[in-house]
Amino acid sequence: MSRPTTGNFTKTPGWLDWYGAPTPPRFKVPPGSVDAHCHVFGPGWKFPYAPERKYTPCDATKEQLFKLRDRLGFERNVIVQATCHGADNSALVDALKTSGGKARGVATVKRAVTDQQLQELHDAGVRGVRFNFVKRLVDFTPKDELMEIASRIAPLGWHVVIYFEAEDLPELWDFFTSLPATVVVDHMGRPNVSKPVDGPEFDLFLKFMRENENVWSKVSCPERLSLTGPRALDGERDAYRDVVPFARKVVETFPDRVLWGTDWPHPNLKDHMPDDGLLVDFIPHIAPTSELQKKLLVDNPTRLYWPELAPGAASAGA
Template identity: 55%
Template sequence: MSDEQAGRILSWTNDPSKPGFTPLPGAIDAHCHVFGPMAQFPFSAKAKYLPRDAGAEALFALRDHLGFSRNVIVQASCHGIDNAATLHAIAASGGRARGVAVVDPAIGDAELDRLHAGGMRGVRFNFLKRLVDDAPKDKFIAVSQRIARLGWHVVVYFEADILEELRPFLAAIPVPVVIDHMGRPDVSQGPEGADMRAFRALLDSRDDIWTKVTCPDRLDPKGAPYDDFVRAVRPLVADYPDRILWGTDWPHPNMQDDIPDDGALVDVIPRIAPTPELQRKLLVDNPMRLYWPEEM
């Protein structure tokens, strides 16, 4: 490790296992990130964590190792509103990646057009106080109105304890909405627990709210093989098959104390989506509809 990376957070393994499950041809890792490299793409002065470099080359090597075909790269909070690292990775992908940006609420239409040309297809609004200092709902609504002409969607990241507070905000967004990690429910409650019932009510409130059935490593306190996560999430996948996405969350921001094995995460897929039809919707058809609709 170089002196430049010394003291920075490592949250991923350099030798993930080869999953037993083979993703379908065309499968998409629809939630991942890149970090730096810092010398080329400095981190935000407001960043709450300082990771080691995890750039496009490492991401695409993982993609190939796990058996995926494409990536959706979500702008990491450590880079703030400077999307350069994500745009660089998309450009380096040879058309095999698209992205979700984080933007200044005052962004102009010309900059939105530039992001679209660079492969962005959505904006992310983060409500985790440990990651961001400010989440102005009124300004976020204004941004969501301005991206409608581009055919973009909004990605929202929050924890289950503020779902009720966010309902009016989510209802006011005029474009499709994707909820990161199901709003981080307590999966130990099971599929009929209060958190999952509340999240289902949100999905039932409008038919263009999607979700990422992701991050058993974050959500299941018992850890691998993530039985509580599977038990809670499998019925959700069955009941909302056309509005689900999956991703590795690599390089697993802030998971330095319990680094997951990406191969083991992939092996959760057939346990929550046990049929070939569900697997195709989850890994191919649904992310293609959102991120490569021109190829559908």
């Protein structure tokens, strides 16, 4: 079914729409699990898409996101500001405020943002800002502006989410390691999974995490990285198997600094739209023990986004 874009917007030609009836996952996520990377788009009639956007999606509303959360068995969401909304965080804030405390957010802000606006975002549930270095998605923002923003959000206890591609890590290394906050990398820095998991490119990413204990990683979006694709063999739900060694390496090496998310509604995919139930069934392949699964899905995102709910929070504040 083709999904609409409202508000006199026209979807980017060839846009793949998300579908609303994913297969029920076989893997049951542990109680308290968090989908730590997802988005809301519009609806365009209420929250217009940014004039400077590089794509126009179909609408994907908060109600549809929360329905998916419940269907997959998650308890909470972390909603990341979508580039199609630019630095207008209105749709994100609206979703956070109506989530009943079950959502936190990662915003996009510009240098002109005021301290009062930052505090209002914090009160709504924002806990981080996103810096996007993928050139096909956003225009370049000067690093001095990003560093100024990072310094201003540090007193709020926010973190910085960085989105880049593996080949650009050497150029960005010095900037990333100078950020005065916890740093969360989207999708393992988008490794080229046709290269060896023990090769120099991915080893550089592991070194980046190993040498910088403030760096976390999302082990999400196998559908963006895979060359083998979503097919399953012998009836097993083992899609995106070529991404497994990379994600599992990160989970097992840095079990206390990893997050996972659906990336719903999966913007800018070109060849297929993933089944979110199948993505959930990817989790036990990369986090094979119940201990690793709980850290990935419950303990780590709770500690980062809901520290007041983390074990020991009450005693630590006493």
